[in-house]
Amino acid sequence: MSDCIFCRIAAKEIPSKVVYEDDVIFAFDDIRPQAPVHTLIIPKAHIASLNDMPDDRTDVIGHIFAKAPEIAAAKGIKATGYRLVLNTGPDSGQDVFHVHFHILGGRKMHWPPG
Amino acid sequence: MSDCIFCRIAAKEIPSKVVYEDDVIFAFDDIRPQAPVHTLIIPKAHIASLNDMPDDRTDVIGHIFAKAPEIAAAKGIKATGYRLVLNTGPDSGQDVFHVHFHILGGRKMHWPPG
Numbered sequence: 001m002s003d004c005i006f007c008r009i010a011a012k013e014i015p016s017k018v019v020y021e022d023d024v025i026f027a028f029d030d031i032r033p034q035a036p037v038h039t040l041i042i043p044k045a046h047i048a049s050l051n052d053m054p055d056d057r058t059d060v061i062g063h064i065f066a067k068a069p070e071i072a073a074a075k076g077i078k079a080t081g082y083r084l085v086l087n088t089g090p091d092s093g094q095d096v097f098h099v100h101f102h103i104l105g106g107r108k109m110h111w112p113p114g
Numbered sequence: 115m116s117d118c119i120f121c122r123i124a125a126k127e128i129p130s131k132v133v134y135e136d137d138v139i140f141a142f143d144d145i146r147p148q149a150p151v152h153t154l155i156i157p158k159a160h161i162a163s164l165n166d167m168p169d170d171r172t173d174v175i176g177h178i179f180a181k182a183p184e185i186a187a188a189k190g191i192k193a194t195g196y197r198l199v200l201n202t203g204p205d206s207g208q209d210v211f212h213v214h215f216h217i218l219g220g221r222k223m224h225w226p227p228g
Contacts, residue, residue, distance in 0.1 A: 050183060058179045059176050061175060062172035062173050066167075069164060079203065080203060081201070081208065082202055082203060083207075084202070087223070088183075089196060091222050091223060093225050102227065110228040114227040
C-alpha cells in the first residue's frame with residue numbers, strides 16, 4: 001500500500017468526491033475548499049512535484065489541460081471562469097508531494113494569486 | 115500586424131524582458147509583478163484561452179511545463195519554490211486573451227491563491 005495519500009485516493013483506498021477519472025488522471029473535490037468550486041486534478045502515476053517530472057512525462061500535463069475545461073463544465077464553471085494553480089516546492093505552499101492541479105471557481109478570484 | 119499584445123511581444127514588436135524562448139513558447143517578465151519573480155509563459159501561437167484550445171494542441175502545454183523548472187532555475191526560484199497560475203474566463207481575472215501562465219516565486223505564496 002502506498003504511503004502517498006493522493007495515490008491512495010486515486011486507487012479509491014481512501015474515499016473522495018470523484019469528479020472525473022480516466023486511465024491516467026483523477027479529479028476529486030478538495031476537502032478544504034477555498035472557493036465554491038475547488039477540485040484537484042492529479043496524474044494517477046506518482047510524481048512528487050513538477051521539479052521531479054521527467055520531460056517525457058509532461059504529456060500527462062497536456063492531458064490534464066485537455067480535460068480541465070470538461071471538468072470545469074461538470075462543475076458548472078466553464079463559462080463563468082476558473083483558475084488553475086500548481087504549487088512546486090517550499091515557498092509555493094505545496095503540502096502533498098504528488099503533483100496536483102487546483103481548479104477553483106464559482107466566485108471572483110482575486111489578484112495576486114496568493 | 116496582430117491586435118494581440120502577447121502575439122506582438124512574442125514577435126518582439128513590443129519589447130519585453132525575455133526570460134526564455136524557443137520555437138513554440140516565449141517567457142517574459144510581467145510588467146506588474148506580484149512577487150519578486152513574476153514571469154509569464156505563453157505559446158507563440160495565438161490561443162485566446164484554455165476553453166478555446168483544441169485537444170490536439172495541448173502538447174504545447176506539456177512543453178510549457180517541461181520548460182517551467184528550467185525557467186524557474188533561470189530566475190533562481192527552482193529550489194525555493196514557485197506557483198504556476200492559469201486564468202480562464204471572467205471570474206478568474208483573465209485580462210489578456212492569449213493563453214499565459216504566470217510563474218511566481220521569491221517569497222512565500224499565500225493561500226487561498228487569490
